[in-house]
Amino acid sequence: MKQLLVINDARLAQSFADYLGSRGLHCELTQSETGITVWLADESRVAEAEVEVKRFLKEPFHPRYAEASWQSGTPNQRIDYQAGHHSLSAQFLIHAxxxxxxxxxxxxCLFGLQFIGLDIYAALSFHPDLQQLTGWQIWRFITPAFLHFTPLHLIFNLMWWWYLGGMVERKLGSSKLLLLLLVGAAIPNLCEFLVSGPDFGGLSAVVNVLVGYVWMLGKRHPDGELQLPDGLFMFMLVWVAIGFSGLLGSNLANTAHLSGLVIGLLHGWLDGRRHATA
Structure with a gap:
């Protein structure tokens, strides 16, 4: 047998072994003080297995591994699955x-300050009129993205931000995520102001930028590290369309949502093109 890698989380090791098994790469697991060792039974397929090892190390929590374990349903009685198991909070931090x-x-924090009555909105909302757009308070192009008005509004946006922002930051770095954040806040906020005025806020436009960016980059590079299922992309398209229909009320920043999605798609297409010609 050939040793592939040692993993300190027994559940992850089992999921990876189950995934390899689903691809015809039978593995054995052994446990020691250093962790769980994954052994490949057929040494003639080492090259194939090492490709999967590299992919696993880049995204160990990808659903493909859990799905393989669910389908297998054969835990190893010799393995202590509590060894090195990450808690939910640890997995949350690992992703982001x-x-x-x-x-x-x-x-x-800003939502909490608004909740206790501090007038944060007055200091961080968009410029109130066209004459002040060229003023020195340049932060107002960005800061409306951090303002939320209801718990559901906040939770919905932060869930998407954690999922997509964490994905981009882990794969492409903090500087790329910062660029998407700044562009995805400033331009959609300006578009929304020009169409509807200054009364808006929320991270939704930035989330739409990330949705468009990750989905388009995945389409340009199907074998790349960043992928977004078509179903999630379609969900966001439908959500934007419903917003324009008025079914969700009249206080949505629909122009910001749509412009954010378009910006993300264009940015993903340009980055995909650069990677293709590199």
Whole structure:
């Protein structure tokens, strides 16, 4: 047998072994003080297995591994599955990078300050009129993205931000996520102001940028690290369309949502093109 890797989380090791088994790469697991060792039974297929090892190390929590375990349903009685098991909070932190967590914390703090009665909106909302657009308070192009008005509004946006922002930050780095955040806040906010005025807020436009970006980059590079299922992309398209229909009320920043999605698609297409010509 050939040793593939050692994993300190027994559940992850079993999921990976089950996934390899679903691809015809039979593996054995052994446990020691250093962790769970994954052994490949057929050494003639080492090259194939090493490709899967590299992919696993890049995204160990990808659903493909859990799905393989669910289908297999054959736990190893010799393995202690509590060894090295990550708690839900640890998995939450593993998925998100520092910028992802910082933005979440900022949104939560600002929402809390608004909840206790502080007039945060007056200081951070968009410029109230066209004459002040060229003023020195340049932060007002960005800061409306961090303002939320209801708990559901906040939770919905932060869930998407954690999922997509964490994905982008882990794969492409904090600088790329920061660029998407700044562009995805400033341009949609300006578009929304020009159409509907200054009374809006929320991270939704930035989330739509990330949806469009990740989906388009995945389409340009089907074998790349960033992928978004077509179903989730279609969900966001339908959500934007419902917003324009008025079924969700008249206080949605629909122009910001749509412009954010378009910006994300264009950015993903341009980055995909650069990767293709590199």
């Amino acid at each position: 990078g520092p910028l992802t967590l910082l933005v979440m914390l900022l949104c939560l």
